Amino acid sequence: MEKPSRRNVLMAGGTLGALGALSVATPANASALWTWSPKGSVAGAGEGADPRWVWDEEADRLVASIIDRGDVAKVNTLLKQWTKNGQPLPAGLPADLRDFMERAKQLPSWADQGKLATAVNFNEKRGLYLGVTYGFASGMMSTAIPKEARAVYYSKGGADMKDRITKTAKLGYDIGTSNAYKADGEMIVTCVKTRLAHAGVRHLLPKSPYWTKVADEKIPISQADMMVTWHSLPTTVMQNLVKWKVPIPDDESVAFLHSWQVAAHMLGIKDEYIPNSWSEANSQAAQVLTPILAPTPEGIKLADILLNLGSFLDGGLLTKPILGSLTRYVLGDEIATWLKIPKDPLWDPLFETAWEPFIAVREGLLSLEKAPGALQKAYWAFDEILRLGALLVLSEGDLPISIQIPDTNNPH
Numbered sequence: 001m002e003k004p005s006r007r008n009v010l011m012a013g014g015t016l017g018a019l020g021a022l023s024v025a026t027p028a029n030a031s032a033l034w035t036w037s038p039k040g041s042v043a044g045a046g047e048g049a050d051p052r053w054v055w056d057e058e059a060d061r062l063v064a065s066i067i068d069r070g071d072v073a074k075v076n077t078l079l080k081q082w083t084k085n086g087q088p089l090p091a092g093l094p095a096d097l098r099d100f101m102e103r104a105k106q107l108p109s110w111a112d113q114g115k116l117a118t119a120v121n122f123n124e125k126r127g128l129y130l131g132v133t134y135g136f137a138s139g140m141m142s143t144a145i146p147k148e149a150r151a152v153y154y155s156k157g158g159a160d161m162k163d164r165i166t167k168t169a170k171l172g173y174d175i176g177t178s179n180a181y182k183a184d185g186e187m188i189v190t191c192v193k194t195r196l197a198h199a200g201v202r203h204l205l206p207k208s209p210y211w212t213k214v215a216d217e218k219i220p221i222s223q224a225d226m227m228v229t230w231h232s233l234p235t236t237v238m239q240n241l242v243k244w245k246v247p248i249p250d251d252e253s254v255a256f257l258h259s260w261q262v263a264a265h266m267l268g269i270k271d272e273y274i275p276n277s278w279s280e281a282n283s284q285a286a287q288v289l290t291p292i293l294a295p296t297p298e299g300i301k302l303a304d305i306l307l308n309l310g311s312f313l314d315g316g317l318l319t320k321p322i323l324g325s326l327t328r329y330v331l332g333d334e335i336a337t338w339l340k341i342p343k344d345p346l347w348d349p350l351f352e353t354a355w356e357p358f359i360a361v362r363e364g365l366l367s368l369e370k371a372p373g374a375l376q377k378a379y380w381a382f383d384e385i386l387r388l389g390a391l392l393v394l395s396e397g398d399l400p401i402s403i404q405i406p407d408t409n410n411p412h
């Protein structure tokens, strides 16, 4: 296939747009066309290059060389000692890596400390809802993003999913801490390490016979893929909170977005692809995320692992159907069916009828006596679900987790 250039993508987009067919032109499993303008980005301008063909050039070259020259184990050992944003890089890192990391750990010039401080308020006030939405909107959605599901499944981390989920949850935990981007926080470290891990995956996964058999791309984790996953996080979370009518002051909503814009930059996403507002984010997500969602055998297995996360509490007896229904409620019937989540006659209707009133009662907008009868019975259970979500997703912050550069793929 001809490599799409900016010109022919725009031409194709223009032709389809003229036919009024842009939204129906993309079958569920195809990549969406990139017609989103860099004018709506935090950079405000840019080349507009199709991000499906852009990766993270400098990090990728550097990490490939670290892997090929056999330095990974040494680097990973040193990286374990680097945990706080303000801490100097460990002595002994290869000079080229140190030089890159010194630059990669700088916040962008547009980072706004005032907004980051407001985001802290929001995260504290809304921590309970954020736990559930990161876990069962974003986490579950990621299993229906084919490229991500395959990359996760066939990379090194795929061999130990519990460990991988814990490491990924660390980023969700770190971004919500009060000192996330401050010298004594850990979010910058987590982002830079993740950026290096992704660069390692780009070098290694193309050597996996399992991945190459199923992948429809030569190099994984393009800038477009990064934005797709990014939208499965803040954009999807905010869309759900809005749907549930959680009251959110404008400045907190903008601040939450800002903390994720900074995260995107620190993860190596180019500023010209990072949306500058929720309306830009929603329009980009409609273009790049919604149309590509689809089931894969790998995603179905990953979803099952996520649904079993609560099993340590009850062997999955109650938590699995509840988390399944929550997923069906949040992501809808189609995606739940793709992921082979069974329908549940008790919990499915309960979420449909009682979740929004539950939020209203929690927010003091509705009295429990005036809420639907179903909620009066389910209130305690929903409250427990919020706590369970927070426990599963956000409690991992206490563990000594070190995100590492992979040195191999999943051997299976």
Ligand code: HEM
Binding pocket: 147, 148, 149, 151, 152, 155, 156, 157, 158, 163, 164, 165, 167, 168, 169, 171, 194, 197, 198, 201, 220, 221, 222, 225, 226, 227, 229, 230, 267, 403, 404, 406
């Ligand atoms: C690793 C977050 C996008 C695939 C990680 C890790 C984090 C993370 C925190 C470290 C966890 C670990 O080492 O196991 C994110 C965020 C993203 C993003 C916040 C976007 C905003 C993507 C995309 C893909 C992907 C688009 C694939 C298409 C992977 C893989 C690993 C990884 C395969 C390494 C697992 C291993 O150790 O082998 N990511 N990621 N990520 N990510 Fe991402």
